[in-house]
Amino acid sequence: MSSPEVSGILENSKELDRIRKEQEDVLVEINKMHKKLQATPEVVEKPGDTSLSRLKVLYTHAKELSESEVTISSMLLNQLDALLPSGPPGQLRRRLEGNDPKRKRMKTDSDISRISNNVRSQLEACANLKGEQVAARVRLDEADKDEWFVVKVLHFDKETREFEVLDEEPGDDDEGGGQRKYKLPMSRIIPFPKRNDLSNVQDFPTGSQVLAVYPGTTALYKATVVNGHRKRKTDEYLLEFDDDEENGSLPKRTVPFQKVVPLPEESRQ
Numbered sequence: 001m002s003s004p005e006v007s008g009i010l011e012n013s014k015e016l017d018r019i020r021k022e023q024e025d026v027l028v029e030i031n032k033m034h035k036k037l038q039a040t041p042e043v044v045e046k047p048g049d050t051s052l053s054r055l056k057v058l059y060t061h062a063k064e065l066s067e068s069e070v071t072i073s074s075m076l077l078n079q080l081d082a083l084l085p086s087g088p089p090g091q092l093r094r095r096l097e098g099n100d101p102k103r104k105r106m107k108t109d110s111d112i113s114r115i116s117n118n119v120r121s122q123l124e125a126c127a128n129l130k131g132e133q134v135a136a137r138v139r140l141d142e143a144d145k146d147e148w149f150v151v152k153v154l155h156f157d158k159e160t161r162e163f164e165v166l167d168e169e170p171g172d173d174d175e176g177g178g179q180r181k182y183k184l185p186m187s188r189i190i191p192f193p194k195r196n197d198l199s200n201v202q203d204f205p206t207g208s209q210v211l212a213v214y215p216g217t218t219a220l221y222k223a224t225v226v227n228g229h230r231k232r233k234t235d236e237y238l239l240e241f242d243d244d245e246e247n248g249s250l251p252k253r254t255v256p257f258q259k260v261v262p263l264p265e266e267s268r269q
Contacts, residue, residue: 009079011159011252016072022187023065029265030058048207058265071119090235126163129153129191135211135261136165137188142256148220150213153189154181169218190261201257204237212239213259222263226252 033055037044044051136151151165167180188213193201204210204225213221223239235257240250 009076012072012076012079015161016069016076019065019072020255021068023062023069024187026058026062030055030062040201041230048205050208054265057262067117076148076197084149092123123158123161125155126161126189129163129189130155132191132221134163134165134192135190135213136163136182136184137186138167138182148211150218150220151182161186167218183225188266192259192261195258201255202262204260204262210237210239211261211263212237212255214244215253215255220261223255 020086025146033051037051037055043049076145130153132153133150134153137146137148137150137183139146149167150169152166153163155163155164155168163184163186165182165184167182169179206225206227207227210223210225211220213219214221221241221244223241225237226240229239236254237257238252239255239260240252244250
C-alpha cells in the first residue's frame with residue numbers, strides 16, 4: 001500500500017468526520033427550532049419573523065451535508081476496494097451483503113454521479129471567487145470571538161476545501177497595521193451578490209436580520225432591514241445596525257445591496 005493512497009484515505013476520513021460533526025450541529029439547531037415552533041406556533045404570523053426561513057436554510061444545509069457525506073463515503077469505498085486483495089474474502093463480503101434483507105440499497109451510479117457533479121459545481125464556484133471580495137468570519141488571535149470582514153480571495157484549494165484570503169485594510173488596532181492573510185474553510189465564507197446581476201439579489205423583507213458592511217468600514221455587523229431595495233426601487237437597503245445608537249435612537253443607514261448578505265445562523269440570538 002503506497003503512501004499517497006494511505007494519505008488519500010486518511011484525508012477523506014478526516015473530511016467525513018468533519019461533515020458528520022457539522023451534521024450534528026445542524027440537527028441540534030433544527031431541533032431547537034422545532035421546539036420553539038411547537039411551543040409558540042403563533043410566532044410565524046408576527047411581522048418580520050424569520051423562523052420558517054431559518055428552518056428552510058437549516059434543512060437545505062442538512063441536505064447538502066448529507067449529499068457530501070454520500071460522496072466522500074463513495075470515494076472511500078472506491079479507495080478501499082482498490083486496495084483490498086481480490087478473491088474469496090471479497091466474494092464472501094459481497095455474498096453476505098446480498099443476503100442481508102435489512103441492508104439499505106446502495107445508490108445507483110447515476111445518483112452518485114449526480115451528487116458528485118453537485119459537489120464539483122460547488123467547488124468550481126468557490127474557485128471562481130479568486131480575486132473577488134467576500135465576507136469572511138475571522139477569528140482574531142487576540143480576541144475570544146469571531147468577527148466578519150471584507151476580504152479578497154487569493155486562492156481556493158479544492159483538496160483541502162480552504163480559502164486563502166487577504167484582509168487588505170486591517171484595523172488600526174492590528175499589530176503592524178499591515179495586510180493579513182488567513183486560511184479559512186468554506187463555512188466561514190459568504191460571497192457577496194454581483195453588482196451587475198440584480199435578478200439574483202435576495203429580497204430581504206422589512207424586519208429581517210442581515211449581515212452588512214457598516215458604511216465607511218470593511219467590517220460587517222448585524223442589522224435589521226427597514227426597507228428592502230426592491231420596495232424603494234433602488235440598489236440600496238435601508239438598515240438599522242445593532243448597537244449603533246445616536247441620541248437615543250438607531251439611525252437609518254443606506255448600504256449597497258452588494259454589501260448585504262443573509263445573517264448566518266450562528267450569529268443569531
